[in-house]
Amino acid sequence: MKATKKRKLLLISLMVLFLFVAENTIAQEKKQMVRIAKIKVHPTHLDAYNKALKEQMNAAIQLEPGVLTYYAVSDKNVPTNITILEIYADTIAYKSHIETVHFKKYKTTVKDMVQSLELVDVDLIAAAVKDKK
Known part of the structure; x- marks a missing residue:
């Protein structure tokens, strides 16, 4: 040839x-299942809430292959307003996630810290990630 x-x-x-x-x-x-959680935390519990959240997020990322992305941010002007971006491989991965020991521990720990919770399911339009070379 x-x-x-x-x-x-x-x-x-x-x-x-x-x-x-x-x-x-x-x-x-x-x-993929993509969800945004909008959380209002009681001001006197903010540090304890952030600690519980970080513990749960780290466990989910380390232990659950179906948990792909977890970002938590707070409003600079109102730090008790927390927004979490969660991306799961699919709805099965999400359903599995909410049944884990670490997630149930988180929910029990923060139940009296959270003043309000809004869950918004969204569609991913695009994603861009810088290569870490």
Whole structure:
């Protein structure tokens, strides 16, 4: 086979592989469950709440393969307003998560610290992550 034909075949093979990977990635993202939790914490319990939250988040990320992302932020002007972004592989992973010992411990620990909780299920439109090289 001539070099030109080999290059064309290689290029076509790479394009097919890229399309397969891209399609598979899109399908995975569509299966994912993405949720935002908006939490109002009682001011006198903020430190204890943050400690319990960090413990639960770290356990979930370390122990549960279906928990993909967990970010918690507080409002700079009102630190008792906490927003959490959670991304799970799918709804099965989420249902498994809320049955874990660490999640149940968190819920029991913070039940009197939380003044309000709003859970918002959202669709992921796009994601961009910087490569850590």
